[in-house]
Amino acid sequence: MTFGDNTAAAPAAWADIQARTVALGFDMPSEANTGAMLRLLAASKPGGLFLELGTGTGLATAWLLSGMDGAARLVSLDVDPVVQGVARDLLQDDRVCFVLGDGLDYVRSQQASSFDMIFADAWPGKYEGLDETLALLKRGGLYVIDDMTPQLNWPEGHQANVDDLVARLESRADLVVTQLAWASGLVLAAVR
Numbered sequence: 001m002t003f004g005d006n007t008a009a010a011p012a013a014w015a016d017i018q019a020r021t022v023a024l025g026f027d028m029p030s031e032a033n034t035g036a037m038l039r040l041l042a043a044s045k046p047g048g049l050f051l052e053l054g055t056g057t058g059l060a061t062a063w064l065l066s067g068m069d070g071a072a073r074l075v076s077l078d079v080d081p082v083v084q085g086v087a088r089d090l091l092q093d094d095r096v097c098f099v100l101g102d103g104l105d106y107v108r109s110q111q112a113s114s115f116d117m118i119f120a121d122a123w124p125g126k127y128e129g130l131d132e133t134l135a136l137l138k139r140g141g142l143y144v145i146d147d148m149t150p151q152l153n154w155p156e157g158h159q160a161n162v163d164d165l166v167a168r169l170e171s172r173a174d175l176v177v178t179q180l181a182w183a184s185g186l187v188l189a190a191v192r
């Protein structure tokens with residue numbers, strides 16, 4: 001095992017989800033080391049309410065669930081029934097509620113200050129509706145994003161979006177922001 005590679009500590013369902021992800025040709029999967037960070041953060045909030053925007057096939061969902069205690073709850077949302085179907089098949093756990101729908105619509109339907117952590121892994125919550133998404137976090141709540149260092153699947157000109165997002169986060173007096181050169185590039189923020 002190589003130091004810094006947490007793949008060997010992946011949750012039970014992760015390898016099966018990974019195999020289905022490859023078979024499906026889903027090309028936006030979260031890395032194992034992103035998942036390992038999410039698991040750690042989820043474990044730091046017993047009884048927490050978590051939101052994942054962008055289930056994909058459920059790779060990060062599996063890590064989140066493995067860090068959560070029995071009282072914690074997770075809502076995981078995607079617009080694509082096929083990719084989310086993998087997560088629904090392989091992660092049958094009463095603590096997670098999978099929602100098929102648009103991330104921004106969901107964010108707008110929720111109460112302010114209601115979530116303990118948000119993993120924003122879709123366009124909504126990062127590049128769209130950022131302020132509305134951050135408003136859903138409680139004091140002490142955590143905002144987590146990945147894919148902040150250049151990725152092969154980035155659309156043309158995406159670096160400008162990334163730079164703007166980081167600048168917006170760093171400019172907010174109500175957030176403590178840390179940029180991490182870890183996995184695909186993470187930004188973590190905590191609400192003061």
Ligand SMILES: C[S@@+](CC[C@H](N)C(=O)[O-])C[C@H]1O[C@@H](n2cnc3c(N)ncnc32)[C@H](O)[C@@H]1O
Nearest residue numbers: 028029030054055056060078079080102103122
């Ligand atoms: C980067 S992938 C998510 C990866 C996933 N978190 C994982 O652990 O592998 C982004 C996902 O966002 C979904 N998505 C795209 N537009 C969306 C929207 N408007 N609302 C919710 N999800 C959306 C895509 O279908 C895709 O599955």
